Amino acid sequence: xxxxxxxxxxxxxxxxxxxxxxxxxxxxxxxxxxxxxxxxxxxxxxxxxxxxxxxxxxxxxxxxxxxxxxxxxxxxxxxxxxxxxxxxxxxxxxxxxxxxx
Amino acid sequence: xxxxxxxxxxxxxxxxxxxxxxxxxxxxxxxxxxxxxxxxxxxxxxxxxxxxxxxxxxxxxxxxxxxxxxxxxxxxxxxxxxxxxxxxxxxxxxxxxxxxxxxxxxxxxxxxxxxxxxxxxxxxxxxxxxxxxxxxxxxxxxxxxxxxxxxxxxxxxxxxxxxxxxxxxxxxxxxxxxxxxxxxxxxxxxxxxxxxxxxxxxxxxxxxxxxxxxxxxxxxxxxxxxxxxxxxxxxxxxxxxxxxxxxxxxxxxxxxxxxxxxxxxxxxxxxxxxxxxxxxxxxxxxxxxxxxxxxxxxxxxxxxxxxxxxxxxxxxxxxxxxxxxxxxxxxxxxxxxxxxxxxxxxxxxxxxxxxxxxxxxxxxxxxxxxxxxxxxxxxxxxxxxxxxxxxxxxxxxxxxxxxxxxxxxxxxxxxxxxxxxxxxxxxxxxxxxxxxxxxxxxxxxxxxxxxxxxxxxxxxxxxxxxxxxxxxxxxxxxxxxxxxxxxxxxxxxxxxxxxxxxxxxxxxxxxxxxxxxxxxxxxxxxxxxxxxxxxxxxxxxxxxxxxxxxxxxxxxxxxxxxxxxxxxxxxxxxxxxxxxxxxxxxxxxxxxxxxxxxxxxxxxxxxxxxxxxxxxxxxxxxxxxxxxxxxxxxxxxxxxx
Numbered sequence: 001x002x003x004x005x006x007x008x009x010x011x012x013x014x015x016x017x018x019x020x021x022x023x024x025x026x027x028x029x030x031x032x033x034x035x036x037x038x039x040x041x042x043x044x045x046x047x048x049x050x051x052x053x054x055x056x057x058x059x060x061x062x063x064x065x066x067x068x069x070x071x072x073x074x075x076x077x078x079x080x081x082x083x084x085x086x087x088x089x090x091x092x093x094x095x096x097x098x099x100x101x
Numbered sequence: 102x103x104x105x106x107x108x109x110x111x112x113x114x115x116x117x118x119x120x121x122x123x124x125x126x127x128x129x130x131x132x133x134x135x136x137x138x139x140x141x142x143x144x145x146x147x148x149x150x151x152x153x154x155x156x157x158x159x160x161x162x163x164x165x166x167x168x169x170x171x172x173x174x175x176x177x178x179x180x181x182x183x184x185x186x187x188x189x190x191x192x193x194x195x196x197x198x199x200x201x202x203x204x205x206x207x208x209x210x211x212x213x214x215x216x217x218x219x220x221x222x223x224x225x226x227x228x229x230x231x232x233x234x235x236x237x238x239x240x241x242x243x244x245x246x247x248x249x250x251x252x253x254x255x256x257x258x259x260x261x262x263x264x265x266x267x268x269x270x271x272x273x274x275x276x277x278x279x280x281x282x283x284x285x286x287x288x289x290x291x292x293x294x295x296x297x298x299x300x301x302x303x304x305x306x307x308x309x310x311x312x313x314x315x316x317x318x319x320x321x322x323x324x325x326x327x328x329x330x331x332x333x334x335x336x337x338x339x340x341x342x343x344x345x346x347x348x349x350x351x352x353x354x355x356x357x358x359x360x361x362x363x364x365x366x367x368x369x370x371x372x373x374x375x376x377x378x379x380x381x382x383x384x385x386x387x388x389x390x391x392x393x394x395x396x397x398x399x400x401x402x403x404x405x406x407x408x409x410x411x412x413x414x415x416x417x418x419x420x421x422x423x424x425x426x427x428x429x430x431x432x433x434x435x436x437x438x439x440x441x442x443x444x445x446x447x448x449x450x451x452x453x454x455x456x457x458x459x460x461x462x463x464x465x466x467x468x469x470x471x472x473x474x475x476x477x478x479x480x481x482x483x484x485x486x487x488x489x490x491x492x493x494x495x496x497x498x499x500x501x502x503x504x505x506x507x508x509x510x511x512x513x514x515x516x517x518x519x520x521x522x523x524x525x526x527x528x529x530x531x532x533x534x535x536x537x538x539x540x541x542x543x544x545x546x547x548x549x550x551x552x553x554x555x556x557x558x559x560x561x562x563x564x565x566x567x568x569x570x571x572x573x574x575x576x577x578x579x580x581x582x583x584x585x586x587x588x589x590x591x592x593x594x595x596x597x598x599x600x601x602x603x604x605x606x607x608x609x610x611x612x613x614x615x616x617x618x619x620x621x622x623x624x625x626x627x628x629x630x631x632x633x634x635x636x637x638x639x640x641x642x643x644x645x646x647x648x649x650x651x652x653x654x655x656x657x658x659x660x661x662x663x664x665x666x667x668x669x670x671x672x673x674x675x676x677x678x679x680x681x682x683x684x685x686x687x688x689x690x691x692x693x694x695x696x697x698x699x700x701x702x703x704x705x706x707x708x709x710x711x712x713x714x715x716x717x718x719x720x721x722x723x724x725x726x727x728x729x730x731x732x733x734x735x736x737x738x739x740x741x742x
C-alpha cells in the first residue's frame with residue numbers, strides 16, 4: 001500500500017487531537033509544553049505533506065518557520081519555568097492563579 | 102443699493118454680538134450705546150432704501166448665498182427690498198432705534214443691562230430677516246428667531262416665577278401656531294415646487310382651489326399665533342411681564358405684526374381664496390371687539406395697552422382679510438408709532454411709580470410728569486383716531502373698507518370698538534394723569550424720566566401726529582406691488598356723515614371716560630363697589646375666564662395625561678426596555694466572570710471551546726454557501742419562500 005496524502009493528514013489530525021487534549025488536561029507546565037509541541041508538529045506534518053503533494057515549497061518553508069518559532073518559544077518558556085520552580089517549588093498549573101480577575 | 106441692504110440687515114447682528122461680548126461682565130454703558138448706534142446705521146440704510154424705492158427704483162433683490170440645494174429643492178439666503186418690506190424695515194428700525202436709546206435710560210439700574218441689549222438687537226436682526234427674506238424658508242427662520250428673542254426677553258427677569266411662566270406660555274403657544282405655519286409652507290412647496298415668493302405665487306393661480314384654501318388656512322394659523330389672534334391670544338397679555346421697552350418693541354410695534362405682514366406678503370394667495378379672507382376679517386373684527394372689551398375694566402396699565410394692541414391687530418386683519426392689504430400695512434405702520442409711544446410712556450410712569458401698574462393707585466401725575474403726560478395723551482388721541490392724528494387716517498380707512506365692501510356687520514363691530522378704544526385709552530390717561538394724587542397714600546415720590554429718554558421718544562410722537570398725512574404718498578408707492586384698491590365711498594354725503602359721526606362717537610366716548618375717571622371721587626377699588634360685583638365686570642376682568650378655562654380644561658388634563666403616560670408608558674415600557682438591556686449585559690458579565698478564574702488550564706479549555714465553536718460556524722456557513730442552491734430547493738419543497 002502506498003502512503004498518500006490522506007495518511008499524512010490523518011496522522012496530523014490524530015496528533016493534533018492528542019495535543020489538544022493534552023493542552024486541556026495536563027496540570028504540569030512541562031507537559032503542557034510537550035502538548036503544544038505535539039500541536040505544532042502535527043501542523044508541520046500537514047504543511048510538509050500538502051507542500052509535497054502540490055509540489056510547492058512554500059509549505060515546507062513555513063514548517064521551518066514554525067520549528068524556529070517553537071524552538072524559541074520553548075527556550076523562553078523553559079527559562080520562565082525554571083524561575084517559577086525556583087520560587088515556588090512546583091510547576092502545577094492550579095497554583096498559577098495570579099491572573100485571576 | 103446692495104450695500105445698504107446688507108448694512109440694514111447685519112448692523113443689528115453686529116450690535117447684538119458686540120453686546121454679547123459683555124454678557125457676563127457688569128453693567129457697562131458702551132454695551133448699550135454701540136448697539137443703539139448700529140441700529141441707527143441700520144435705520145439710515147433703510148431710509149436710503151426707502152427713498153430709492155420712493156423715487157421709483159426697482160426692488161432690490163440679492164442672493165447672498167445658497168442655503169440648501171438638494172435635488173429639486175433650492176433655497177438660497179435671498180433678500181428682497183420692495184415696497185412692502187421697506188415699509189416694515191422702516192417701522193422696525195425706527196421703533197427699535199428709539200427703544201434702544203430709551204432702554205439705555207430705562208434699564209439703567211438693571212444688572213442684566215448688557216444681556217438686555219444683546220437680546221434686543223438679536224430680535225431686530227431676526228425681524229429684519231423675517232421681513233426681508235425673499236422666500237418662505239427665510240421668513241420661517243426670522244419667524245422662529247423673533248419667537249426665541251421674545252421668549253428670552255419676556256423671561257428676562259428669570260428669577261421671577263411669573264416671568265418665566267409667561268415666557269414659556271408665549272413660546273409654547275407660538276409653537277402650536279408654528280406647526281400650522283410649517284404645514285402651510287410644506288403645502289406651498291409640494292404644490293408649487295418652490296419656496297421663492299415670486300415663483301410660488303406665480304404658480305398658485307393654476308392650482309386646485311381646495312389646496313389653496315388649505316394653504317391659506319395653515320399659513321394663517323401661523324399668523325394667528327404670532328399676532329395673538331383668538332384663541333391663541335392669552336400669551337400677549339401675559340407677555341407684559343417683560344421689561345416695558347420689550348413690550349413696546351416686540352409686543353406692540355413689530356413682532357406681533359408679523360402675522361399681518363405674512364398675510365400681506367401672501368396677498369396673491371389670499372386674493373385667490375376670498376372665503377378664507379372673509380374668515381380672517383371676521384376673526385379680526387371679533388378680536389378687535391373682544392380685546393377692547395377686556396381692556397375696559399382691567400387694572401393693569403400694561404395689560405390695558407396690550408389688549409389695545411390685540412384689538413388693533415384685529416383691525417389690521419380685517420383690512421388684510423378684505424383684500425385691502427395696503428390699508429392693513431398702513432395701519433400697521435401708524436399703529437407701531439403711537440403704540441410704541443404709549444408703551445414707552447407707560448414705562449416712564451412705571452419707573453416714576455416704582456413699578457406700580459395699577460392706574461387706580463396713581464392719579465394726578467400730570468404735574469410731576471408733564472412731558473410723559475403730553476406724549477401719552479397725544480398717543481391715545483392717535484389711537485382713538487381723532488383728526489388729524491395718525492390713527493384717524495389709518496383706522497377710519499379700515500372702517501371705510503368694511504363699508505365699501507358691504508360688510509356692514511364687520512363695519513358696525515369696528516365702529517363700536519372704536520368707541521371702546523377711545524374709552525379705555527382715556528380711562529387710562531385720566532386715571533394716571535388726572536384726578537387726585539392717590540399715589541400719595543402709598544408714599545411714592547414720582548419723578549420725570551431722563552431728558553434723553555424723552556428726546557428719544559419724540560420721533561415717535563411726531564410720527565404719531567403726522568403719519569396720516571403720508572397716506573397718499575404711501576398709497577402711490579405701495580400700489581406698485583399690492584392690489585390697487587382705492588376705497589371711496591360713492592356719495593359725498595354718506596362719507597361726511599360717517600366720518601363726522603365716527604368722530605363724534607369717539608369724542609363722546611373720550612368725554613365719558615374723562616367724566617367718569619378724571620374727577621376727585623375715584624377711589625382705589627377694594628372689591629366692594631357695586632360695579633365690581635356685577636357679572637359682566639367679573640367676566641371681563643377675568644378675561645372671559647379663558648385663561649382659567651385653558652388651565653382647567655387643557656393644561657390640567659394634559660398634565661394628568663402626561664403623568665399617567667409617564668408612570669405607565671414611560672416608566673413601565675420605555676424605561677423598562679432600556680433598563681432591561683442594561684440588566685442583561687450586566688448579569689451576563691456577572692455570570693461569566695467565573696470564566697476568568699485565573700487558572701491557566703481552565704482558560705485553555707475555554708480557548709479550545711471557542712476555537713471549536715468558531716471553526717464549526719465556519720464549516721456550517723461554508724457548507725451553507727456551497728449548497729445554497731440545494732437548500733433553497735429543499736425549502737421551497739417545504740412550502741417556505
